[in-house]
Amino acid sequence: MSQHQDAPVVRPLTEADIPVAVDTLARAFADYPFTRHVIAADAHEDRIRRFQELCLTRIGMVYGRVWVADEGRAVAVWTTPDQDPSPAFAEIGPLLGHLTGDRAAAYESAEQAVAPYRPQESAWFLNTVGVMPEVQGRGLGTAVLIPGVEEAARAGCPAFLETSSERNVALYERLGFKVTAEVLLPGGGPRTWCMRRDPR
Secondary structure: OOOOOOOOOEEEOOHHHHHHHHHHHHHHOOOOHHHHHHOOOOOHHHHHHHHHHHHHHHHHHHHEEEEEEHHHOEEEEEEOOOOOOHHHHHHHHHHHHHHHHHHHHHHHHHHHHHHHHOOOOOOEEEEEEEEOHHHOOOOHHHHHHHHHHHHHHHOOOOEEEEEOOHHHHHHHHHOOOEEEEEEEOOOOOOEEEEEEEOOO
């Protein structure tokens, strides 16, 4: 079956994709408002890389689903209601504490600020998504998100995400998400949008 050459090939992540996928997430989040607010400024890019690597390898790959496009230059990491990721979050909690550094209180208060708007019922949660900067604007972000959105809908579950980038809101709206809350994070943090897509 020949792919239309412009259509991105999206597939589940394999072990071999991990280095490129981590690189993609580290580069995509190098200057993101939320992570700037909650992760210490010193050695910021190293901290971001480790943070995203934990999200990918300890959360998404174990308790969720991960898809890549363009050989890992776009990656979407979801947690699904099939497994409760709480044990992993408890286990990596001390590591996250170390990574947030002097921004630990900001991280805690940000989590508390958005918690009331997260779904109480079973939901697919977009843990992290990124596209390598040099291939942004080619539809890879949308392409890598579609499998998770479709699987959540097939499972009859809402899909949920949070973004601190106003530019991303329109992308998610095109995928059927609606803004359910706009939260100004405490302590001078960025505006963060909570978004939800209900199964049709």
